[in-house]
Amino acid sequence: MSSRDAILGRVRAALADVPAVPAADDVEVDWEYGQRPATAAEDTLGLFVERVEDYRAEVSWVTPTEVAARIADALGDHEVTSAVLPAGAPQEWRDAIAAKGITVLTDDPVLNHAELDGTGAVVTASRVGIAETGTIVLDHGPDQGRRALSLVPDLHVCVIRADQVVADVPEAVARLRPSIDARQPLTWISGPSATSDIELSRVEGVHGPRTLRVLLVDG
Template sequence: MSSRERVLGRVRAALADVPGAERPEDVPVNRDYLRVHGHRTPAETADLLAENLADYRAKVHRTDAVQLPSLISELLSAHGSRTAVVPPGLPEEWMAQARSADVELLPDTPESTPAELDAVDSVVTGCAVAIAETGTVVLDAAPDQGRRRITLVPDHHVCVVRVPDQVVDSVPQGLERLDPTRPLTWISGPSATSDIELDRVEGVHGPRTLEVILVEG
């Protein structure tokens, strides 16, 4: 008996008592597992998010809505960025100071090729939700986030998270806010991998530098 036949035989045995017409949605799934680890105030949740983002080597900044445009401009300047991709739904006021600082703002268009995006210095986006317990930012290609490729090809990603509106404690809470039919990108720190000798290499499947701005108020 081959390995394939052995595995399929076990599957058939496990399904022997299942009616042929039964579908997965016909059977309720018990979901009484622990949803959140501990009890936190919104401020404590934001602090935990910042801590876990930093653990993943993301650069975390905290500000308010008034100072956000100047902070974005400062981050782009510190990175030496002369060009930045901007999704169509990103609030215009966020990029006002960067524009006045002579950063060329490029639209997210279907015609942009990978080579053209690779030549872009930075990308600035919003997010769909941020998960504190895992230090994860999730994008869903909404208008303020743009196409997935604009956050995977440029080397520098500035992501704005609204606190507390877009911050949840746990993955189960985050999933409740997401549409599974949308293209979801889950980001925990800058893109990185390690070889067999554990030499860390960043910028493999996305930007080398992830900067997350937590905007309160």
């Protein structure tokens, strides 16, 4: 008898007293990939905030007129002396940050790794947020900049509009389809960078920003 036959024989013996049950019937679900699921949370924004905060990120609700000032306040809270903004970031963001006495850097011409590493923070917009997973996705458009910007500085202040938040990953992928078709890079952010060893000792800032501040623009 081979080892395979011996193992299968033991499995059959172990299952000998398990009653046979009819196979479950397939039930057709009226749903297409990317369509908002019927089971989506009624309070999508509330779930998004809850899940993002579960990752130890800080979420602040802001109105459209408050965005620039709240960005500057977030940078001031962390006592950074410099921040880099993508070339396509709104001018009012730059003005509010500069008025706070913080040096504003623009990634044009491209900053090298040493210059980025010496920068206290990065401020970006975003493309889509996912309530179910608490994830923010950047497709690195003009107001988000290249991937290195959101990976090297220790603080990331990320602005996302309420209408950019969707229920789940399939709905997010549907939103991202134009970016995918255009072969744009995607960065999926679920809280600040963190990892843990076999003893579950958490270490933050290993693979990216140690701190994530999210400004959720509503209204």
